[in-house]
Amino acid sequence: MNLVKRVSAAALVVLLAAGACDSGGDAPASAPPDKVTYLTAVGAFGRESYAWVAKEKGFFAAAGIEVEIRPGSGTTENLGLLASGRAQFSANDLSAVMIVLGNGKYREDVRAIAAIQQRTLNSVTALAATGVNTPRDLAGRTIGGVQGGAPWLLFPAYAKLAGVDASTVKWIGVEASQMPKLLATGQVDGVGQFVVARPAVEKAAGGRTAVVLPYSDVLTDLYGNALIASTKVIREDPDLVRRFAGALMEGLVYSIEHPEETGQILRKYVPTTDPATAAAEVALMEPYIRANGVVGAFDGARVARAIAILRGTSIIAGELPTADLVAFDFVSGQVR
Structure with a gap:
């Protein structure tokens, strides 16, 4: 510069x-x-x-x-x-x-x-092939996230405003570096990620399309x-x-x-x-x-x-x- x-x-x-x-x-x-x-x-x-x-x-x-x-x-x-x-x-x-x-x-x-x-960059990211396209599609799903990390901590607030019953969604603790791989191999239905992680997720998934559900859509401030x-x-x-x-x-x-x-x-x-x-x-x-x-x-x-x-x-x-x-x-x- x-x-x-x-x-x-x-x-x-x-x-x-x-x-x-x-x-x-x-x-x-x-x-x-x-x-x-x-x-x-x-x-x-x-x-x-x-x-x-x-x-x-x-x-x-x-x-x-x-x-x-x-x-x-x-x-x-x-x-x-x-x-x-x-x-x-x-x-x-x-x-x-x-x-x-x-x-x-x-x-x-x-x-x-x-x-x-x-x-906020927080989101739940899934693969389109799993059928997750809207927040309500998360019901009954398993999401991987860093325990104590922001996507997990904020999810109840996001779910409430997005019309999802948070009690129907299961979160499991995973290492951040493992999230794209776990999603790509179908071990979780979604991951608590930042929206900018989409390129890493799609690369790990062999080019399959990722769906990003940004928390900022409902948590605007x-x-x-x-x-x-x-x-x-x-x-x-x-x-x-x-x-x-x-x-x-x-x-x-x-x-x-x-x-x-x-x-x-x-x-x-x-x-x-x-x-x-x-x-x-x-x-x-x-x-x-x-x-x-x-x-x-x-x-x-x-x-x-x-x-x-x-x-x-x-x-x-x-x-x-x-x-x-x-x-x-x-x-x-x-x-x-």
Whole structure:
């Protein structure tokens, strides 16, 4: 990316809050880099590749940060690692984080600081040959999903609004990397996946057509993944949080503007990657990331509406003020 384009992309992104502006968000050149651990939401798929892009293109290094990137294992496990101090940042579906925090777990330990996708990517994905074409076709079916992951946690809310009796649908725990294979071999009728996983599913199924049932069709105010930080690092080093958010969002923008290069970068760090499939996922993710020319921002009123949706479907039992979910001080353009 040339300098002009890079500056333009960065301007879309995390235009960092005032506290970081004096230094441009970069650590002093003479200072040793801050070392942090970042967890992907789940696995090491194309949709998670922007973290490796930020590493490969030097965005983290320019911000004075040395990052260890680890494949995550879903919302519940990731939040536990943040709460225990074994990681400082993770990507996780914001709605799943709402469910965990709204039911009283990790509420003092984590906060969302930036929106990675402006709409939820969650879905149930099936093969057309199984006869699953609408949400109601899921009745009596078996769905594979990451236990504690967002598609599983959100399914009761989706089912209620889509007119499906969730009690008739059986979920079983499977590893994220095994989902396309299990679906292709008929061991499950559907998988709880992100909508952008369609290319991987169809490849595993030998080119058979996949049917994607997006949760966003009925859960319209929900965000997708968010950058989550431990409250400990927010409290003790807010400048590090700003710098990390800025570098990660810069990687996010670069990845969607260069999907083919992104697929190759991911293969460098994860040799089992099919770069073409990864690039296809990244390209599909682009419209979920940009909204009104802003990347990374939250709207507090919309966050409140999303909480209300989940409370209205009884997935969240208690109150969840937006301030207990989102720290609005680290990305400019966020509306409280």
